[in-house]
Amino acid sequence: MTTGAVILAFNNEETDYVGMAAWSARNIRRHLGIPTSIITDCQDIDLLSDFDVVMSADAQTGGARYFEDYNQTVSWHNAGRTDVYDLTPYEQTLVLDADYVVASNDLKHVLNSAQDFMCYRSAWDMTAGHTLDRLNQFGDYNMPMWWATVMMFRKSNTAQYIFDCMQMIKQNWQHYRDLYGIRHSNYRNDFALSIAIGIVSGHTLSVAEIPGSLLSLMPAVTLTGQEWADHYSVEYTDSNNKLKTMGFAGVDFHAMGKKHLENIIAGAS
């Protein structure tokens, strides 16, 4: 069975997602030993040399979104994720956000699992040391959130139903926004995935979650550097308004502040 990672990367006016994905592809190869493919609208062959397969696709915008680290609103080309099931060249696929940092081989246990579809159920704030309760549910009815940041699927009925369902939700976004009481006007993959998992599982939420939490660094946290391979340091203000630092190594995490990650990648290359 072929196994590989797929990253979707569409640059906007501020963020070089393709560069981020190329850096991530090197980390994925180093830690997980699997090939990485990219779905992108980028045509520059030099920038795409780190990928085993390049799939061209038009950027599908989910709207514009305010990013705290850039202190401005930028376009958000996030809506193509529902096509991954049809586009992936692999029988078993690990779908990762470009800003998900692979710094260990922890995802190997996900690849070795017998499940057809897996994703994270809860996000965990690395600097606060607790789950992100506010973000782990969505809509006016506090529906449970499933995170599309990291997904593993095998070509299977379950996975196809989930992606088909996400596609339907995307096409009828306004209807599902009204139904679930979602106040954000932007289409968001996490919401579509959460709704799809609810529908496909008959609202039993019996889809397998990746054990553990999606470790996350909030945009307000400054990822200050990569001291050496897979060792990162952060600086942030704690609840007492005091400036704190922290370092960690060998931890996979979701860097919600893209700007800081971009700076680290620029320094590494």
Place this chain on the structure above:
Amino acid sequence: MNTDDLIAHARARFDHVAARRLLKEKYAGKMLFAYNGGMWRAGPELLTLLQAVPVEDNVVLLDLYDNPVKVNPAELQYLALGRWQEQMNAWLVEHDEMSQKR
């Protein structure tokens, strides 16, 4: 960066509480492993259970997803114990290194 910012950065302290919590979360993730199509968490609970079952026969245990999986208890115990000891040692090393940071 102005002088006040420079002073604030110089005074920034290592957050031991958050770092300890993160270490716990990190090593909770590293205790997971796949075996015979099931997902397992190395730790006292699994190791105690494996000591309680007869080692000569295959037994059926529930994995983390509550799926029944037929396992060789001796083999699973070897894997679980190895992973648990390895990761606990790594946790201790990181914990001790971190304790010295200011």
